Amino acid sequence: MRSPVTEYLDAVRESCIADGDDGEVASYIPELAEADPDLFGLAMCTIDGTVYASGDAEHRFTIQSLSKPFAYALALADRGRDEVLRFVGVEPSGDPFNEISLEDNGRPRNPMINIGAITTHALVGPEGATAEESTERVRAGLSAFAGRQLEVDEAVCASERETADRNMALAYLVRARGKLQDEPHDAVDGYTRQCSLLVDVRDLAVMAMTLASGGRNPVTGEQVVSARVCTQVLSVMATCGMYDAAGDWMTSVGIPAKSGVSGGLLGSLPGQVGIGAFSPRLDGFGNSVRGVRACERLSEDMGLHLM
């Protein structure tokens, strides 16, 4: 029997579908253009670890930028806040996700944009970790957030690598400013593998709820990172997670969140709920159209707005 919560999620999905099929599937990574634009999954995880899911909840897709808050959490856990702040800032950039958004001192403006995420990837693991060690620590760490072993989609990873000129340029720039600890090629390679990890909306909901539970995975019980780390990550998600649309998002939905180009979206409301959504058609900011709509409804219906 379907629970009333699952039926409610079904109704939210249906109302978002009825609102139209606007938006475009990302195509700058050739493999992503192959996605079925009509896929639409929605999941919610509560503080006791119960996961409710609706629609294409079993479909796996690459995590892309939704990996960024979790890699940031691992960097903070491994190197400490002060050290991470030496390399990457916490201010919204007001620019698209792949811009050269550097402060005067050479720090990327925040860890949610590509230039800051490449820098952050290289900060995961203990001081002196090799690029391979950082990349494996990211995979294992994100798996701990999800509560299962995550794997790389090698086809998407190869496709992105072949077209990663812009990220490579960003990495060289930040390296030239002394803010990238690895060789640019290695950092982009590892970051691309990070973005190619496969997840479904249930994973996203659990990962989001782990951040919202002070770092303790509500399903496995593992303390993945500290509560202090989560406070830092959620704060940066609140101001920078939705790129140029961050202000609009925070006023209308009011939940710290992160979006990604494959069409994933996660929302993390401290102490209450983790939300995962997937629908590949994106708006002009690179956010999933139906994912945003679904979160607007959930926030309004359940009074989730933080303010």
Ligand code: DON
């Ligand atoms: O680096 C990139 O361009 C992609 N791997 C991730 C970008 C992304 O998901 C931006 N999100 N809206």
